Amino acid sequence: MRHQIVSDDLRAPEMAEAVEKCVHCGFCLAACPTYNLLGEEMDSPRGRIYLMKNVLEENLPAAEAQPYIDRCLGCMACVPACPSGVEYGDLLVGYRALQEKQRQRPPLDALARKLICETLPYPRRFRLAALSGKLGKALLPVLPDAFASMLSLLPDKLPPARPLPAVLPAQGERRGKVALLLGCVQQVLAPEISHAAAQVLARNGVEVHMPRQQGCCGSILLHVGEEEQARDIARRNFGCIPADVDAIITTAAGCGSGMKDYELLFKGQADAARAAAFSHRVIDFSAYLARLGLRETTAGFSSQRRVVYQDACHLLHAQSHQSEPRALLNGIANLRLVEIADAGMCCGSAGTYNIDQPEIAAELSRRKVASILAAEPDLVVSGNIGCITQLRQEFARQNLTLPVAHIAEVLLQAAPA
Amino acid sequence: MNRAIYDALETIYPAERILMRDAQLLPYESDALTAFNTKPGAVVIPLNEDEIIATVRLCHELDLPFVARGSGTSLSGGSLPIADGLVIGLNRLNRIKRLDPRQRIAVVEPGVVNLHISQAAQPYGLYYAPDPSSQSICTIGGNIAFNSGGAHCLKYGMTSNHVLGLKVVLADGAVTEFGGESLEGVGIGPDVIGLFIGSEGLFGIALEITVRLMPQPERYRTVLAAYDDLGCAGDAVSMVVASGLLPGAMEIMDRLAIKAAEASVNAGYPDAEALLIVELEGEAPQVEAEFEQLNGIIAESGAFETRVAQSEEERARIWKGRKSAFSAVGRLSPDYIVQDGVVPRSRLGEALLEINALKQNYGLDVANVFHAGDGNLHPLILYDGREPGALRKAEQLAGEILALCVALGGSITGEHGIGMEKRDYMPAMFSEEELDIMQALRRAIDPKEIANRGKMFPGGEAPALALQGMHPLEQQGVISRE
Ligand SMILES: Cc1cc2nc3c(=O)[nH]c(=O)nc-3n(C[C@H](O)[C@H](O)[C@H](O)COP(=O)(O)OP(=O)(O)OC[C@H]3O[C@@H](n4cnc5c(N)ncnc54)[C@H](O)[C@@H]3O)c2cc1C
Ligand code: SF4
Ligand code: SF4
Numbered sequence: 001m002r003h004q005i006v007s008d009d010l011r012a013p014e015m016a017e018a019v020e021k022c023v024h025c026g027f028c029l030a031a032c033p034t035y036n037l038l039g040e041e042m043d044s045p046r047g048r049i050y051l052m053k054n055v056l057e058e059n060l061p062a063a064e065a066q067p068y069i070d071r072c073l074g075c076m077a078c079v080p081a082c083p084s085g086v087e088y089g090d091l092l093v094g095y096r097a098l099q100e101k102q103r104q105r106p107p108l109d110a111l112a113r114k115l116i117c118e119t120l121p122y123p124r125r126f127r128l129a130a131l132s133g134k135l136g137k138a139l140l141p142v143l144p145d146a147f148a149s150m151l152s153l154l155p156d157k158l159p160p161a162r163p164l165p166a167v168l169p170a171q172g173e174r175r176g177k178v179a180l181l182l183g184c185v186q187q188v189l190a191p192e193i194s195h196a197a198a199q200v201l202a203r204n205g206v207e208v209h210m211p212r213q214q215g216c217c218g219s220i221l222l223h224v225g226e227e228e229q230a231r232d233i234a235r236r237n238f239g240c241i242p243a244d245v246d247a248i249i250t251t252a253a254g255c256g257s258g259m260k261d262y263e264l265l266f267k268g269q270a271d272a273a274r275a276a277a278f279s280h281r282v283i284d285f286s287a288y289l290a291r292l293g294l295r296e297t298t299a300g301f302s303s304q305r306r307v308v309y310q311d312a313c314h315l316l317h318a319q320s321h322q323s324e325p326r327a328l329l330n331g332i333a334n335l336r337l338v339e340i341a342d343a344g345m346c347c348g349s350a351g352t353y354n355i356d357q358p359e360i361a362a363e364l365s366r367r368k369v370a371s372i373l374a375a376e377p378d379l380v381v382s383g384n385i386g387c388i389t390q391l392r393q394e395f396a397r398q399n400l401t402l403p404v405a406h407i408a409e410v411l412l413q414a415a416p417a
Numbered sequence: 418m419n420r421a422i423y424d425a426l427e428t429i430y431p432a433e434r435i436l437m438r439d440a441q442l443l444p445y446e447s448d449a450l451t452a453f454n455t456k457p458g459a460v461v462i463p464l465n466e467d468e469i470i471a472t473v474r475l476c477h478e479l480d481l482p483f484v485a486r487g488s489g490t491s492l493s494g495g496s497l498p499i500a501d502g503l504v505i506g507l508n509r510l511n512r513i514k515r516l517d518p519r520q521r522i523a524v525v526e527p528g529v530v531n532l533h534i535s536q537a538a539q540p541y542g543l544y545y546a547p548d549p550s551s552q553s554i555c556t557i558g559g560n561i562a563f564n565s566g567g568a569h570c571l572k573y574g575m576t577s578n579h580v581l582g583l584k585v586v587l588a589d590g591a592v593t594e595f596g597g598e599s600l601e602g603v604g605i606g607p608d609v610i611g612l613f614i615g616s617e618g619l620f621g622i623a624l625e626i627t628v629r630l631m632p633q634p635e636r637y638r639t640v641l642a643a644y645d646d647l648g649c650a651g652d653a654v655s656m657v658v659a660s661g662l663l664p665g666a667m668e669i670m671d672r673l674a675i676k677a678a679e680a681s682v683n684a685g686y687p688d689a690e691a692l693l694i695v696e697l698e699g700e701a702p703q704v705e706a707e708f709e710q711l712n713g714i715i716a717e718s719g720a721f722e723t724r725v726a727q728s729e730e731e732r733a734r735i736w737k738g739r740k741s742a743f744s745a746v747g748r749l750s751p752d753y754i755v756q757d758g759v760v761p762r763s764r765l766g767e768a769l770l771e772i773n774a775l776k777q778n779y780g781l782d783v784a785n786v787f788h789a790g791d792g793n794l795h796p797l798i799l800y801d802g803r804e805p806g807a808l809r810k811a812e813q814l815a816g817e818i819l820a821l822c823v824a825l826g827g828s829i830t831g832e833h834g835i836g837m838e839k840r841d842y843m844p845a846m847f848s849e850e851e852l853d854i855m856q857a858l859r860r861a862i863d864p865k866e867i868a869n870r871g872k873m874f875p876g877g878e879a880p881a882l883a884l885q886g887m888h889p890l891e892q893q894g895v896i897s898r899e
Binding site: 002020021022023029060064083086 | 438440444488489490506508509511528530532551553680682741742745748751752
């Protein structure tokens with residue numbers, strides 16, 4: 001599409017390129033959850049691109065477009081669906097950051113913002129804050145992505161902190177050396193995931209480094225427009241993660257795709273090359289393990305289990321990991337993987353979404369659960385805490401007892417004794 | 418849009434389904450042909466046919482022009498809004514009301530996506546045959562308006578060959594039904610369904626469509642042949658046709674189109690000047706016999722490489738490249754025009770040579786993707802809209818290609834319709850009397866010309882587009898406008 005985007009924003013070239021590549025063909029509409037629900041053009045990827053274009057061209061006040069941009073789940077289903085190679089994510093992330101900078105925040109928001117910036121990215125502080133009840137639900141509406149949905153589930157009692165060693169040695173012959181990112185919120189709310197991931201890696205001959213100084217991926221800071229601070233926390237990770245690891249592993253979909261965007265975040269910075277090198281080594285847990293190959297065949301389950309693998313948008317669409325987790329699961333004896341209808345549709349967990357757009361989010365999880373139930377599974381597996389939380393919530397609401405687990409936990413469970 | 422109209426709409430719709438704000442209207446201002454854009458007065462989102470009928474009646478009463486809109490994938494400006502008019506967005510009417518595997522029919526609402534019918538029929542071994550490349554998103558309503566076709570229409574025909582019954586609201590608000598559920602019902606009296614299909618939204622809105630389902634072919638044989646000359650690929654098509662074989666599909670892509678498709682979906686196509694895809698389908702013994710015959714023809718045609726899909730995945734990959742080709746060209750060029758013309762297939766080679774000469778004259782790149790089996794060409798003319806005059810030059814080349822199609826005894830559209838884009842080319846194909854008859858028919862149904870006003874017929878209200886000055890066909894003396 002032709003455009004007249006003139007902006008001196010650092011990300012303007014990427015935004016303009018996305019608009020330029022869009023030929024308005026509509027192929028992406030079929031993949032978009034909000035379009036499927038609402039059937040209105042401004043709630044489709046094509047419509048949103050057009051709206052953002054018009055705002056960037058100063059033909060339309062940003063406030064008018066805002067509701068439709070806010071309704072975007074950021075699920076990236078439109079990206080693989082686009083034959084023309086439009087990097088919708090580049091446009092959306094750049095656009096949101098730009099709007100954030102220009103948005104006047106009311107004073108209360110400023111306070112909440114401070115709390116977020118100084119708490120969430122630091123697991124220890126976060127844990128304390130969560131325990132002291134400071135992170136009340138008041139914070140939720142300003143939080144992005146997986147964070148909010150996890151916080152909205154803040155249990156009355158937090159699971160006990162389970163510090164991990166700085167290094168977990170490889171068992172048997174060493175086949176790899178990696179750094180494991182523990183994430184911020186996940187570490188506090190579901191420490192068992194990182195524990196399982198570290199153990200599975202070690203059992204498969206991988207030396208796992210988990211430096212204590214590591215921070216979060218910074219995407220939460222980016223979301224609230226704190227770019228500089230996001231870069232600082234990223235730099236902290238560059239500093240503490242050994243230079244000679246084969247890979248930097250994440251167990252949450254959003255962190256992975258967030259860190260893969262470091263290249264854009266560090267554009268024009270002195271340490272841009274370092275950021276790029278770092279982000280190129282980031283890989284999701286299941287993708288790394290599938291590439292490495294499981295060393296021993298898993299013992300598997302004692303009796304047949306039907307398992308549904310729930311694709312996290314940020315693994316499937318943003319990082320193209322469709323086959324890897326399935327290959328791992330298929331290797332487990334007595335596990336029968338069953339596919340569901342519309343596997344690529346978001347479950348609605350995209351963070352604040354539950355709070356900002358309760359109806360859409362509820363309808364998306366309702367649909368997702370319906371397609372899962374139609375497959376009659378005994379267990380649901382996912383690679384992302386956001387989805388896991390969302391599904392558990394919806395199952396509970398419907399009084400279902402279907403278990404939901406992270407793929408690392410399932411692999412650990414199925415490992416040979 | 419004035420207050421009275423809004424008030425009237427409010428008697429039909431709750432406020433949230435009447436879209437009037439700028440941010441709501443802008444996304445509707447174009448279809449897939451972005452060279453045209455017009456902001457409508459309002460967009461309404463009906464949820465059922467009663468709301469559609471009430472809306473059309475209201476438009477008739479208030480003299481308010483309207484445009485029905487499916488998924489807005491029209492490539493000819495068919496769903497371009499009318500300034501201050503109404504857009505009726507049909508996407509929420511997306512239910513398959515009934516699917517009867519015994520009778521092999523489906524009854525659907527107009528906003529149902531083409532591919533969803535085949536998906537619903539799949540468990541019964543059935544499918545809906547017309548397969549436009551846009552089938553994953555275009556709607557049956559849009560398909561009816563344009564009599565859309567696709568790669569596999571060579572053997573089974575276009576949309577009009579697959580619609581058995583139609584319930585429509587005509588532009589004057591009358592609701593009527595044509596056809597029925599059986600093939601036999603058709604044939605008594607004039608073929609009214611045939612009249613409605615391809616009428617580009619000028620007669621009214623299809624409310625309920627009964628389509629024919631077909632048994633899925635037992636066997637496919639998909640052959641990909643690579644040539645180092647586009648003309649040779651064209652000649653191969655003539656050879657297949659002459660042999661008496663009737664493949665399910667025969668498609669050609671040239672180097673530029675191959676490059677785009679490859680960049681887009683990694684189809685794994687060979688590096689070639691031209692690719693020919695031939696797909697045989699039907700019952701296994703027959704397909705195998707035809708396959709042998711086809712192999713002989715391809716071997717003789719000078720292909721330097723031939724591949725046969727060995728699995729359903731390989732077949733899907735071959736088709737995915739072809740079906741994404743239009744949009745994929747967006748990777749090669751910021752702007753392009755998708756042209757749609759027809760030449761007699763015996764003159765395919767000739768047409769391709771001419772197009773090649775034309776593009777060199779203009780210094781523009783043209784990617785060719787086409788339904789070779791029925792002579793339906795889709796030259797994609799690449800240009801950069803930021804360069805002054807570039808669009809104009811591309812339009813001129815497009816005009817010359819259409820003139821070429823007509824001169825060779827073909828047509829100015831195969832399946833994308835006249836819409837806004839080609840209305841001024843109509844006189845190149847039809848005499849004044851013929852156009853008058855069409856107009857008379859249209860006025861009989863829509864005396865106020867409120868349905869899709871300004872489309873299809875030459876002249877009329879000024880187009881809301883970038884085309885200025887003499888039309889290319891005017892310059893060549895093919896058409897004249899007062
Ligand atoms: C990448 C790409 C590839 C394409 N490939 C093909 C192809 O292979 N073959 C092909 O034939 N076309 C193709 N097309 C063109 C387009 O997809 C078809 O014309 C399609 O039928 C349009 O459907 P739609 O739902 O998008 O309709 P829209 O674009 O929304 O509308 C098209 C016309 O239909 C009218 N209309 C819509 N609904 C109704 C209704 N219920 N009753 C009456 N009139 C109605 C509108 O008023 C308008 O005039 C392609 C388009 C793109 C972008
Ligand atoms: S599929 Fe790609 S090119 Fe087509 S409208 Fe969507 S984003 Fe634009
Ligand atoms: S990111 Fe998801 S919700 Fe947003 S436009 Fe793309 S497909 Fe739709």
